[in-house]
Amino acid sequence: xxxxxxxxTYFEDLGESVRLIWRDTLYAEFEKxxxxxxxxxxxxxxxxxxxRDGALIIDTDYSDVEKYIAIYIxxxxxxxxRNRYTNRKVLYIHEGMDVPLLGYNAFGLIDRxxxxxxxRGVSGCNLSCIFCSVDEGPYSRTRKLDYVVDIDYLIxxxxxxxxxxxxxxxxxxxxxxxPLLYPFRVELVQALREHxxxxxxxxxxxxxxxxxxxxxxxxxxxxxxxxxxxxxxDPEKAKMLMGRKDYDLQHVxxxxxxxxxxxxxVLIAPVIIFGINDNEAEAFIEFARRIGAGKRWPxxxxxxxxxxxxxxxxxxxKLVPFKKFYEWLRELEQxxxxxxxxxxxxxxxxxxxxxxxxxxxxxxxxxxxxxxxGRIQGEMLAKARNRLIEVINTDAEVGDRIKIxxxxxxxxxYIATPI
Ligand SMILES: C[S@@+](CC[C@H](N)C(=O)[O-])C[C@H]1O[C@@H](n2cnc3c(N)ncnc32)[C@H](O)[C@@H]1O
Ligand code: SF4
Numbered sequence: 081x082x083x084x085x086x087x088x089t090y091f092e093d094l095g096e097s098v099r100l101i102w103r104d105t106l107y108a109e110f111e112k113x114x115x116x117x118x119x120x121x122x123x124x125x126x127x128x129x130x131x132r133d134g135a136l137i138i139d140t141d142y143s144d145v146e147k148y149i150a151i152y153i154x155x156x157x158x159x160x161x162r163n164r165y166t167n168r169k170v171l172y173i174h175e176g177m178d179v180p181l182l183g184y185n186a187f188g189l190i191d192r193x194x195x196x197x198x199x200r201g202v203s204g205c206n207l208s209c210i211f212c213s214v215d216e217g218p219y220s221r222t223r224k225l226d227y228v229v230d231i232d233y234l235i236x237x238x239x240x241x242x243x244x245x246x247x248x249x250x251x252x253x254x255x256x257x258x259p260l261l262y263p264f265r266v267e268l269v270q271a272l273r274e275h276x277x278x279x280x281x282x283x284x285x286x287x288x289x290x291x292x293x294x295x296x297x298x299x300x301x302x303x304x305x306x307x308x309x310x311x312x313x314d315p316e317k318a319k320m321l322m323g324r325k326d327y328d329l330q331h332v333x334x335x336x337x338x339x340x341x342x343x344x345x346v347l348i349a350p351v352i353i354f355g356i357n358d359n360e361a362e363a364f365i366e367f368a369r370r371i372g373a374g375k376r377w378p379x380x381x382x383x384x385x386x387x388x389x390x391x392x393x394x395x396x397x398k399l400v401p402f403k404k405f406y407e408w409l410r411e412l413e414q415x416x417x418x419x420x421x422x423x424x425x426x427x428x429x430x431x432x433x434x435x436x437x438x439x440x441x442x443x444x445x446x447x448x449x450x451x452x453x454g455r456i457q458g459e460m461l462a463k464a465r466n467r468l469i470e471v472i473n474t475d476a477e478v479g480d481r482i483k484i485x486x487x488x489x490x491x492x493x494y495i496a497t498p499i
Contacts (some may be wrong), residue, residue: 082146083135086153088263090134098131100153103263105202106170106228108160110153118152119145163226165206165261166218171452174230179451179461181237182436183468183494186256186455187227188234189241192491193435194425195248197241199272200255201229201262203455207286208323209311211351213391214256217323222390223455226257231264235271242277244436249277250429254284256455261289266297273302280304280429284349288327290335299342305377306339307347308332313363321357337371346373349381353397358408365418378420378427382409390456439465440486440494448496450480462496469494 084091092099094109101107112129119138120126127140138145161170173179173187181188190198204226208217215222242249251272253259260283262268272278282305310332312318318329339346348368352358361382368379384405387393400408409421420427440446448462448469460476462469462484469484472495476482484496 082138082140082143084138084146084150084153085135086150091131091136093131098129098136100136100157101164102157102161105164105261105263106161107164108157108162110156110160115149115152119149122148161228163204163261165258166204166216166220166223166226168204168224168226170204170226170228172228172230173233173452175233175236177451178463180463180466180468181229181234182241182466182492183439183463184461184470185493187229188468189237190491190493191241191245191436193432194430195245195433196250196252196428196430197238197245199234199238199251199253199268200259201231201234201253201264201268202255202259203227203257204261205257205286206261206288207258207327209286209309209351210321210323210392210394211353211385211397212323213386213388215390215392216257219323222457223256224457225453225455227455228263231267231271234268238272239275241436242275245277245433247277248279248429250280250282251275251278252282252284258286258289259283260285260287260294266294266301269298269301269303282307285309286322287332287335290332290338292338295335295338295342295344299339299344303344305345305347307349307381308336308339309349309351310336310364311350312357313360313367317357321353333367336367336373340372340375345375345377346371347377347379347381348373349383351383351385352405353385354400355398356396361412362416365412365416369418378423380418380421381423382421436492438489438492439467440469440489442486442489444486445499446484446486446496448482448484450476450478450482452478467492467494469496471496471498474498 088103097109097111099109115129127138130137163170186203187200205216208219272281284307286309311321315329319327373379413419413421446464448464450460450462452461454460460471460474462471485499486496488495
């Protein structure tokens with residue numbers, strides 16, 4: 081009997097197949113008959129294959145089957161990877177693919193002309209908030225695919241960006257999805273902490289995937305702040321807003337407290353939908369006070385609900401102009417004594433910094449190579465001048481060389497149409 085164990089991996093037996101779960105978020109399924117066939121080709125035996133206690137068990141005495149099958153699994157993993165939370169296919173972006181990590185908003189890095197750099201190692205989310213600006217989660221109707229960026233490759237690009245942007249940076253882990261899905265989240269925080277140009281490491285998260293151990297690990301690795309998306313303190317309303325019956329509000333509240341106790345500052349960040357949860361504003365403030373949120377930065381970051389073209393826009397959501405939203409916040413400041421609620425960049429030590437120079441001008445026609453499928457129907461990702469470009473309304477395929485017209489360059493996110 082041989083036991084195959086791989087690092088950060090456990091195997092589950094599904095009857096006809098075995099499921100390999102890698103670093104919590106990713107999985108791949110291998111048919112048992114396929115694994116048996118692979119063994120038979122080399123060893124001329126057909127051993128039984130099962131999974132038990134996280135290991136793959138092969139009923140044979142050949143000692144090197146273990147190594148052989150481990151290599152086979154690793155070689156075939158890339159093509160089979162899926163996101164455990166969304167069930168979507170995952171493209172694993174690594175150095176060998178030579179895909180630029182600037183230019184696209186679903187993965188990589190984003191520079192919006194300040195000392196804050198957004199870092200997106202993963203796409204996909206475990207929740208399905210009814211107002212989600214990026215229509216994320218397992219019930220998404222628009223997102224077809226997820227990406228995971230290899231940690232070494234992400235850090236390599238971050239380093240290049242940090243050289244240009246200079247010292248005193250805030251590295252902000254966020255995403256079109258939930259950054260805690262990133263399989264290398266703790267290592268990423270650790271690597272950023274060691275970077276000489278990084279001052280602050282923060283994360284935007286729904287908090288559901290935290291547990292006591294992960295909180296400790298993230299704190300130890302050097303995470304400074306979590307902007308925690310918490311939209312109701314009523315368990316039933318929270319389930320409705322987060323789009324999941326299994327949303328465990330109490331767990332998220334406990335984790336908020338655990339973060340503060342571990343020395344990670346918390347900023348409570350509710351999305352306010354007037355008529356739905358604006359009446360909870362004082363309760364959010366009270367909760368933030370009680371747990372000791374806002375030690376180095378503001379304790380609350382109320383967000384006004386905004387409809388997005390590719391987001392979920394519930395009909396119950398009433399829009400409130402920003403002028404009115406800020407008036408509402410000022411009244412709350414007066415009433416509760418909690419300040420600041422109207423947040424300004426300086427509250428976060430944010431300052432303007434020169435943009436990384438744009439690689440394209442709007443209207444420019446460029447020849448580019450299609451390198452990856454996009455997340456949305458009709459969208460492909462192309463590269464030119466060491467930048468990624470989202471090409472919309474295209475039927476091009478990976479490998480094609482196409483002529484495109486750049487239609488948008490805002491904040492170094494490039495969108496183009498075929499010509
Ligand atoms: C898209 S989420 C990604 C990070 C993480 N999944 C989370 O929810 O914190 C980023 C932030 O945008 C907020 N948000 C989502 N949809 C929104 C909308 N339609 N209007 C305003 N804020 C929104 C979320 O609550 C969250 O604070
Ligand atoms: S708002 Fe955040 S937590 Fe909610 S579905 Fe979107 S990405 Fe997920």
